[in-house]
Amino acid sequence: MELKAAGTAGTLESSDVMVTLEPTNDGKIDLTLESSVINQYGRQIKATVLESLERLGVKSAKVIVNDHGALDCTIKARVECAFYRGCQCDMDGKFDWGGVIR
Amino acid sequence: MSLPRPKPEKFRLRRTMMFMNAQKPGLIKDAYIYGADSIMLDLEDAVAENQKDSARFSLYHALKTIDYGDTEVIVRINGLDTPHWKEDIRVCVAGGCDGIRIAKTESAQDVITVDQAVTEAEKEFGVEVGRTLLMAALESPKGVLNAYEICKASPRLFGVALSGGDYRKCMQVKVIPGGIEMLFARGLMLNAARAAGIQCFDTVFTNLNDDEGFRAEVKQNVEMGFDGKSLINPKQIPIVHEMLAPSQKEIAEAEKIVRAYREHASEGVGVFTLDNGKMIDIAFVPGAERVIKLAKASGIYEGDL
Amino acid sequence: MKNAVGREIPAEALAVELKNGRKYEPYQGKGYRDGKYIKKAGPTTKIYENPQESKILPSIRDAVIACGIKDGMTVSFHHHFRNGDYIVNMVMKEIVDLGIKDITIAASSLGDAHDPIAEYIEKGIVTGIQTSGIRGKMGDVVSHGKLKTPAILRSHGGRVRAIEEGDVHIDVAFIGAPTSDEYGNARALGGKGDCGVLSYAVPDSEYADKVVVITDTLVPYPNFPPSIHGVNVDYVVKVDEIGNPKKIASAAARMTQNPRDLMMAENTAKVIAACPWFKDGFSFQTGAGGPSLAVNRFLEPLMDAKGIKMAWAIGGITAAICELQRKGKVGKIIDVQDFDTGAIEDIRTNPNHFEMTASEYANPANKGAFVNKLDFVVLAALEVDTDFNVNVITGSDGVLRGAPGGHPDTAEGAKCCVIVTPLTRGRMATICEHVVTVTTPGDCVDVVVTDYGTAVNPRRKDIIEALDAAGIKHVPIKQLQEKAYSLVGKPDDLQFKDKVVAILEARDGTILDVVKEIKPFEF
Numbered sequence: 004m005e006l007k008a009a010g011t012a013g014t015l016e017s018s019d020v021m022v023t024l025e026p027t028n029d030g031k032i033d034l035t036l037e038s039s040v041i042n043q044y045g046r047q048i049k050a051t052v053l054e055s056l057e058r059l060g061v062k063s064a065k066v067i068v069n070d071h072g073a074l075d076c077t078i079k080a081r082v083e084c085a086f087y088r089g090c091q092c093d094m095d096g097k098f099d100w101g102g103v104i105r
Numbered sequence: 106m107s108l109p110r111p112k113p114e115k116f117r118l119r120r121t122m123m124f125m126n127a128q129k130p131g132l133i134k135d136a137y138i139y140g141a142d143s144i145m146l147d148l149e150d151a152v153a154e155n156q157k158d159s160a161r162f163s164l165y166h167a168l169k170t171i172d173y174g175d176t177e178v179i180v181r182i183n184g185l186d187t188p189h190w191k192e193d194i195r196v197c198v199a200g201g202c203d204g205i206r207i208a209k210t211e212s213a214q215d216v217i218t219v220d221q222a223v224t225e226a227e228k229e230f231g232v233e234v235g236r237t238l239l240m241a242a243l244e245s246p247k248g249v250l251n252a253y254e255i256c257k258a259s260p261r262l263f264g265v266a267l268s269g270g271d272y273r274k275c276m277q278v279k280v281i282p283g284g285i286e287m288l289f290a291r292g293l294m295l296n297a298a299r300a301a302g303i304q305c306f307d308t309v310f311t312n313l314n315d316d317e318g319f320r321a322e323v324k325q326n327v328e329m330g331f332d333g334k335s336l337i338n339p340k341q342i343p344i345v346h347e348m349l350a351p352s353q354k355e356i357a358e359a360e361k362i363v364r365a366y367r368e369h370a371s372e373g374v375g376v377f378t379l380d381n382g383k384m385i386d387i388a389f390v391p392g393a394e395r396v397i398k399l400a401k402a403s404g405i406y407e408g409d410l
Numbered sequence: 411m412k413n414a415v416g417r418e419i420p421a422e423a424l425a426v427e428l429k430n431g432r433k434y435e436p437y438q439g440k441g442y443r444d445g446k447y448i449k450k451a452g453p454t455t456k457i458y459e460n461p462q463e464s465k466i467l468p469s470i471r472d473a474v475i476a477c478g479i480k481d482g483m484t485v486s487f488h489h490h491f492r493n494g495d496y497i498v499n500m501v502m503k504e505i506v507d508l509g510i511k512d513i514t515i516a517a518s519s520l521g522d523a524h525d526p527i528a529e530y531i532e533k534g535i536v537t538g539i540q541t542s543g544i545r546g547k548m549g550d551v552v553s554h555g556k557l558k559t560p561a562i563l564r565s566h567g568g569r570v571r572a573i574e575e576g577d578v579h580i581d582v583a584f585i586g587a588p589t590s591d592e593y594g595n596a597r598a599l600g601g602k603g604d605c606g607v608l609s610y611a612v613p614d615s616e617y618a619d620k621v622v623v624i625t626d627t628l629v630p631y632p633n634f635p636p637s638i639h640g641v642n643v644d645y646v647v648k649v650d651e652i653g654n655p656k657k658i659a660s661a662a663a664r665m666t667q668n669p670r671d672l673m674m675a676e677n678t679a680k681v682i683a684a685c686p687w688f689k690d691g692f693s694f695q696t697g698a699g700g701p702s703l704a705v706n707r708f709l710e711p712l713m714d715a716k717g718i719k720m721a722w723a724i725g726g727i728t729a730a731i732c733e734l735q736r737k738g739k740v741g742k743i744i745d746v747q748d749f750d751t752g753a754i755e756d757i758r759t760n761p762n763h764f765e766m767t768a769s770e771y772a773n774p775a776n777k778g779a780f781v782n783k784l785d786f787v788v789l790a791a792l793e794v795d796t797d798f799n800v801n802v803i804t805g806s807d808g809v810l811r812g813a814p815g816g817h818p819d820t821a822e823g824a825k826c827c828v829i830v831t832p833l834t835r836g837r838m839a840t841i842c843e844h845v846v847t848v849t850t851p852g853d854c855v856d857v858v859v860t861d862y863g864t865a866v867n868p869r870r871k872d873i874i875e876a877l878d879a880a881g882i883k884h885v886p887i888k889q890l891q892e893k894a895y896s897l898v899g900k901p902d903d904l905q906f907k908d909k910v911v912a913i914l915e916a917r918d919g920t921i922l923d924v925v926k927e928i929k930p931f932e933f
Contacts, residue, residue, distance in 0.1 A: 012159050042807045076134075096192070
């Protein structure tokens with residue numbers, strides 16, 4: 004599965020996070036992270052995003068994360084959703100629950 | 106982090122089932138704090154058509170991460186007439202929810218179709234086959250007429266629920282205080298559920314400002330014999346619990362029956378007389394036990410049974 | 411040196427000079443100064459023996475000049491106009507335009523309406539801030555170390571004590587008033603932007619060397635009964651508008667429909683009803699925030715069930731408590747601030763709704779303020795830690811954005827202080843291991859009600875017994891904190907530089923905590 008276009012998921016509501024992934028070809032993860040709780044959770048949010056990307060096999064992408072206090076489970080869900088949307092796969096197709104999605 | 110939930114109990118107390126949009130992180134993270142017996146994470150009507158994928162990711166991680174404790178976690182999946190339901194079932198099973206609510210159930214075949222997909226998913230994700238429970242929502246005149254067949258369609262099925270909004274539309278009626286417009290559907294569905302030995306739940310009451318109307322409807326639900334009700338707001342929970350709570354007189358009577366039965370059973374006696382002269386046999390016991398269970402859940406039981 | 415709430419108070423803070431030469435001490439625990447004596451610091455005021463027709467000056471600039479404001483002086487303001495206030499900005503603009511510098515602003519509170527002051531701080535014109543509340547841009551620049559001296563943050567009662575004791579000396583008080591006569595008798599009713607009461611401005615009128623009343627509505631002499639007495643006033647200035655009436659008095663806060671808030675409010679009411687002080691003639695204060703305000707609604711049926719009435723309610727007053735009084739369930743309302751038009755309308759017409767001064771409300775150094783007779787107070791919090799210390803001033807980013815207000819005063823005075831707060835806000839754990847800043851010490855906080863359960867301060871064995879007797883479940887606060895962290899993760903500690911940007915005074919004038927300059931976040 005590979006990013007074909009920009010994919011976005013999530014909202015700017017409180018307790019949610021908006022994640023956008025854009026394909027690049029420089030082999031780097033270029034992460035921009037804004038968060039209402041950056042002082043206390045910035046490191047944890049960054050680690051969660053990078054772990055999810057690694058599981059999904061994303062090696063080269065521009066990643067924009069705009070967080071309003073989302074929990075880790077929400078951050079993972081939004082990164083994964085943004086990725087599969089960017090891959091332009093069937094929204095009702097068979098997803099890898101418990102595999103790369105976990 | 107993964108939280109395998111204990112195996113769901115088919116016939117547990119389900120007085121209140123509260124609907125939650127599975128797509129809203131602020132809602133699903135701790136929906137259990139309001140004390141509903143079951144929460145209903147919704148992939149269907151609450152989720153916009155272009156967010157069905159996003160809601161599944163949210164749901165999966167919520168199920169895997171959040172400790173819902175004793176609260177039962179049920180997921181309402183999209184109807185069988187949509188392209189979404191198959192993947193909804195996969196995510197429900199993979200996430201390990203307790204039960205699935207089948208929207209717009211029209212026939213026994215609908216239940217069988219879902220049952221088969223659930224079995225397939227259970228095998229795929231290494232979940233014990235039969236673990237995932239089902240409930241069927243009847244939303245149309247046809248579904249109501251097929252209630253008995255639906256109720257018998259799967260050993261996974263713990264109950265049926267009425268969905269008033271769609272049903273009323275089909276019947277070309279509006280909400281009437283007193284519920285005359287729903288009398289037939291409620292009566293038939295209750296009868297079918299009891300005949301099949303499963304539970305039965307009433308539809309939501311949507312006017313949040315009408316406390317009196319809500320109480321009247323819950324009172325009618327109790328009198329008709331419903332096990333519980335679907336809810337849309339946490340403030341409705343304590344009202345249902347209060348109105349379903351047995352009276353102290355009922356509790357005392359139930360206690361007597363259970364105690365006397367246990368005593369006599371150990372002596373091998375199946376039929377006996379209470380001190381008030383009432384003849385009791387084993388048929389009275391499940392009802393009495395249910396009263397004690399309700400009293401405990403309502404926080405009003407102080408005995409030691 | 412560590413103080414009684416375990417906070418390290420740097421020498422830099424202890425060395426901050428107070429006007430009367432009093433030396434700062436670290437917080438020693440509640441009741442530390444009880445029974446000691448103070449010498450009140452009187453102002454130096456001008457004699458007006460010869461009759462004058464009027465004290466009216468044509469403009470604020472004329473008043474600034476007439477008062478002889480010079481570099482290094484302290485000017486004061488009140489916060490009864492809340493977010494509608496124009497006074498602070500109008501006066502400060504004149505002072506700055508006259509080239510006066512090194513000014514200390516000593517306000518009863520400052521808010522979002524005062525963003526322009528941030529610029530004066532950055533330019534080094536305003537060099538001192540003494541206030542209860544600090545928010546918006548001003549909170550930001552102070553947190554980033556732009557103010558020359560540490561801001562001093564006090565409770566409402568602590569401010570009166572500081573003024574009376576002479577910790578702060580007000581050179582000129584500028585008192586915005588909805589109405590005034592030509593001699594400075596000022597009232598909070600009858601004008602274009604009524605605020606109901608002027609309680610917080612009273613100490614300023616009594617202890618400042620010079621007092622200026624600013625109004626947009628001049629009324630015939632004598633404007634009686636006044637909140638601010640003309641005998642204390644040097645000058646009166648009429649301006650076009652003292653503030654934005656819509657923001658001075660907001661419409662009554664709608665009762666929250668948020669199920670979480672309602673659940674917490676109901677549980678708070680049950681805690682109150684389980685306490686021995688919940689009997690006929692009890693006294694009560696609650697805030698205007700969602701769950702605090704909703705407590706009124708849940709208390710009423712519990713009062714009815716027990717057949718009891720409230721003797722008096724104090725504090726910031728809302729329409730909700732006035733409504734309860736109209737139903738005959740509250741004896742008297744004693745008012746220090748009005749939060750909505752309902753409360754203002756009520757004090758206009760209700761003979762059992764009275765204005766009090768800030769000192770009567772909460773001053774710990776007078777001979778017994780209202781808070782000392784209070785049975786119950788319900789308060790909110792940004793954070794509460796496992797020692798029951800409360801933070802209401804610094805956000806999760808360490809930036810100043812709140813106000814101790816009457817929180818520490820009522821918490822210490824009341825027999826039972828209940829904090830009501832959700833366990834988490836977004837990803838911020840409200841119940842935490844250590845609050846960022848202690849604004850109310852844990853030895854004054856008795857019960858914490860959250861959406862995940864209630865905790866009672868182990869110091870309050872009497873309340874624990876009362877709740878147990880009533881069958882109200884409670885858990886150790888540690889359990890709530892652990893639950894919070896299990897939901898949101900353990901927060902990283904905020905990063906601060908060494909510079910002290912604000913001193914949090916306990917109400918007795920010792921140092922409860924300090925706020926340091928925030929370090930911009932880096933990965």
